[in-house]
Amino acid sequence: MNITTSKQLFDRAQQSIPGGVNSPVRAFKSVGGTPLFIKNAKGAYLYDADDNRYIDFIASWGPMILGHAYEPLVKAIQEQVLNSTSYGAPTELEIKMAELIKSMAPNIDLIRMVSSGTEACMSALRVARGYTGRNKFIKFEGCYHGHADAFLVKAGSGLATLDIQAVPGVTAGVANDTLTCAYNDLPALEQLVADNKGEIAAIIIEPVAGNMGCILPEHGFLEAIRAICDAEGIVFIFDEVMTGFRLATGGAQQKLGINADLVTYGKVIGGGLPVGAFGGKQHIMEAVAPLGKVYQAGTLSGNPIAMIAGYTLLSILKEQPQLLTELDAKTNYLKQGLHTVLSASGVPYVINSLGSMISVHFSAQPVTNFASAAAANNKLFSQFFHAMLNKGVYLPPSAFESWFLNNALSYADLDFTIQATADSLQEIL
Numbered sequence: 001m002n003i004t005t006s007k008q009l010f011d012r013a014q015q016s017i018p019g020g021v022n023s024p025v026r027a028f029k030s031v032g033g034t035p036l037f038i039k040n041a042k043g044a045y046l047y048d049a050d051d052n053r054y055i056d057f058i059a060s061w062g063p064m065i066l067g068h069a070y071e072p073l074v075k076a077i078q079e080q081v082l083n084s085t086s087y088g089a090p091t092e093l094e095i096k097m098a099e100l101i102k103s104m105a106p107n108i109d110l111i112r113m114v115s116s117g118t119e120a121c122m123s124a125l126r127v128a129r130g131y132t133g134r135n136k137f138i139k140f141e142g143c144y145h146g147h148a149d150a151f152l153v154k155a156g157s158g159l160a161t162l163d164i165q166a167v168p169g170v171t172a173g174v175a176n177d178t179l180t181c182a183y184n185d186l187p188a189l190e191q192l193v194a195d196n197k198g199e200i201a202a203i204i205i206e207p208v209a210g211n212m213g214c215i216l217p218e219h220g221f222l223e224a225i226r227a228i229c230d231a232e233g234i235v236f237i238f239d240e241v242m243t244g245f246r247l248a249t250g251g252a253q254q255k256l257g258i259n260a261d262l263v264t265y266g267k268v269i270g271g272g273l274p275v276g277a278f279g280g281k282q283h284i285m286e287a288v289a290p291l292g293k294v295y296q297a298g299t300l301s302g303n304p305i306a307m308i309a310g311y312t313l314l315s316i317l318k319e320q321p322q323l324l325t326e327l328d329a330k331t332n333y334l335k336q337g338l339h340t341v342l343s344a345s346g347v348p349y350v351i352n353s354l355g356s357m358i359s360v361h362f363s364a365q366p367v368t369n370f371a372s373a374a375a376a377n378n379k380l381f382s383q384f385f386h387a388m389l390n391k392g393v394y395l396p397p398s399a400f401e402s403w404f405l406n407n408a409l410s411y412a413d414l415d416f417t418i419q420a421t422a423d424s425l426q427e428i429l
């Protein structure tokens with residue numbers, strides 16, 4: 001693969017952007033090599049600056065559920081942009097967006113738009129704290145909830161990829177209120193809650209984790225957290241930045257049948273534009289200003305371009321829920337194909353998958369939490385990543401990230417990916 005232009009762009013980028021990228025995982029630091037600079041994308045394919053084509057399994061880390069440059073979305077954005085890009089005043093479109101989300105996702109009485117998943121999670125935590133009058137909260141090791149200070153403790157995603165244990169700039173005062181527990185470890189969670197009785201404002205979780213690879217909640221785990229939260233007056237926050245409107249039209253809440261008190265959304269609800277949202281039960285969300293005193297604001301919140309993109313995408317998913325069923329079937333097909341070639345290769349491996357999220361771990365043990373994801377042969381994953389990339393298959397450049405499928409993928413693309421996996425394994429093993 002000739003990537004001369006990407007190499008030149010990467011050199012140039014490093015002169016004016018930290019590490020040459022605007023979000024760390026893009027730098028390929030843990031897998032090595034040169035990050036590809038993308039020129040455009042259409043359907044299931046990314047094209048780099050040297051015009052190489054790649055089958056995309058990142059989907060912009062979630063939102064491209066129906067593929068890149070999806071025509072109804074492009075058209076809606078083009079029409080809206082003629083009416084200006086921002087007003088800083090309310091619009092009917094924001095009401096329609098809120099109503100649409102309420103009609104699709106359970107337990108959303110009130111919802112506030114923001115501009116990123118980070119803002120959504122940061123704001124939801126503030127609301128939980130303001131509502132309960134408590135400071136501490138619990139997050140799970142390997143879960144990523146954006147880069148607000150409070151969440152940068154044992155976070156997955158880019159921090160796991162770069163092996164950053166403690167983030168300079170996050171004060172001990174802030175970090176001390178962040179309690180952590182291993183994913184799927186109910187006894188440890190119960191102990192943590194008991195040790196901090198009456199002090200915990202919230203438990204926040206990725207209901208299906210996508211930031212340490214794809215990790216599923218074990219049977220009964222989320223139900224048990226729900227019961228703990230009810231018993232202890234703790235706000236249960238579902239971070240559905242990745243799972244919302246992807247695992248089901250009603251997100252993980254619907255897919256797994258668990259009710260959250262607050263829910264955060266992100267990239268998906270903007271169809272790839274910078275959006276996030278936090279919402280939930282009336283009595284909690286009433287704490288938010290101007291109804292209550294928990295202040296939260298944003299000049300570009302509810303931005304009309306972002307709203308029309310999200311509204312268009314979510315409307316299509318609501319009207320045609322079979323699109324998600326098709327996508328899940330494709331993921332399942334990929335999973336079966338990967339099982340066939342991985343088991344034939346003899347390498348120890350685990351495939352975790354739900355809906356259209358999937359990840360491969362080179363591990364002989366089940367991968368159920370951050371420790372087991374980290375214990376896998378992630379050096380081998382890096383080699384696998386590059387072998388696949390060379391063949392035109394773009395996987396996330398880290399074993400600590402879920403793959404996201406999009407519905408523009410054809411079965412021929414999936415067959416190609418399965419064959420590329422077989423060939424890559426033969427090359428590297």
Ligand code: PMP
Binds near residue numbers: 116147240267
């Ligand atoms: N929560 C989860 C589960 C995420 O995966 C991410 C981003 N990958 C975030 C929050 C933060 O979103 P953003 O990058 O839009 O700030």
